[in-house]
Amino acid sequence: MTEAGLFDRTAIARRLSRRDADGPDFVTAMVLDDLGERLMATRHVFSRAAIIGPDPRFFPTRGLSGGGPIAFERMSTLVPVEGVPLLPTEPLTLPETGYDLIVSLFDLQIAEDVPGFLARARAHLAPDGLLLAAALGGESLKELRAAFIAAESAAFDGAFARVAPMIAFDQAAGLLQRAGLALPVADIETHRVRYADPLALMREVKALGAANPLRERPRRPMTRSLLAEALARYADLAGDADGRVGATLEIIWFSGWAPHESQPKPLRPGSATISFKDALSRARGSSSD
Template sequence: MALPPKVFDRMLIAEHLGRRPAEPDDFVTQLALDDLASRLITVSRDFEQALIMAPDGARLPLMGRSASGAFAFERVSTVLGSPDAPLVDPEALLLPRDGYDLIVSLFDLQVINDVPGFLARIRAHLSPDGLMIAAALGGDSLTELRQAFLRADAETSGGAFARVAPFIPLADAGGLLQRSGYALPVTDLETYPIRYADLLRLMRELKGLGAQNPLADRPGRLATRTLLAAASAAYAELAGDPDGRVRATLEIIWLSGWAPHENQQKPLRPGSATVRLRDVLGK
């Protein structure tokens, strides 16, 4: 079996995460955690064995709450391990145990090369009827940054280089869950328009997230002042506001699915309906 192409350089991502300040301004992760809390509180389920993971799992919560009450999270990291959140290789995903009732993954899909395999390995660690929830950056995230650097590279060097990682389109998310063997798959999208003082402030935010260019096949040279100046000018033209600030698009895709179980709701067999559509529509 052919191995998936290497898209992300996790060693480089680990270096970026390790250089962050003790209390980084990582509002993107906080957005995801707030949204996760609002999703879990609607689930009527006791989670006795729950795990949450992220590239840097030490910054994740130790407790969660569902409609049935509070529960404890076990934490692991997929890029930067620590005593509070041990490192696991996301491509192999050997978690501490099997039989979890709930596994949550926040932005791990941004650092792995085999997304369907990763989702399938999560499913293998779930108990029957266990729940998986994952958050990933959506396909149109940072589209302004991508366009600005493409324009700046063409202007300063006559070529185009990949400087922003690819993200998952919403249209592909449901198929990923189905390919990975989940029952009752659900995907949805949250879009956040964000404003910054300038391009450099946005790039500092990405640095705090550990999301500086993580591509394995990235340009071999550092961004020069000339390139950054050209990118800043292009960004202001593409997404500048009258007050001098610039806009950035952030999309967070949420994926959820259940490990198959015989008692789960099943789709009706073709021809088994007892009510005609014509009767429902009154025609």
């Protein structure tokens, strides 16, 4: 595990490893449900599949596409898990090549070189193999960022980043194209989630590894007064009438195929008229007939 770069991967791994082992957090559970729906949208038969992520303890070993059952090889890109291979991620190196399907969940938001990560994933796909990836989008937790910026600006001369930088949706399709993936499609799921109070949200953010993930994070301590000010500003910014608070959560989904001569030619830039799930269904609809 490298100690250079933008992200403090050691700290992120430590926080992820402390998560409750009884089951996935609600964000992971939501993404896994969405993954299942997306796989069912294609009739492609995936005879060899890998599912990778920073902490794969809650990832499935079995799945289902419209073309039949899927057996996943689970792999970790950050947290050591017994019986699960720990992958080098910069550059990404899977044990073998020739996968029909690679699913990456939450890797891209802590990758130092996102196009490089995607390109290396493509290199491990068989021709006409599918890459699916999910990451937190750039508008996620915008209320929390704003609350801390306002609180620190009032208390100090300037503010620091206390939440992970995230990928902007308008960059997603371009990242897939730069990685050499065919039929690139990106779409976004936007949710407003609610918590009992801002502290409950902050605990969730820490469990996801998104709190203070940068190597050059502020070294001054989080004082009681600063935390109280941030909590108050958050309640003012995103509080609901019942006393709970809301938070914006964006999940960006990336989809691309390893190039193959049988694939349809891409449309002109800006001419796409179908959704992510329709693209999967139409592109793969006759592959197993």
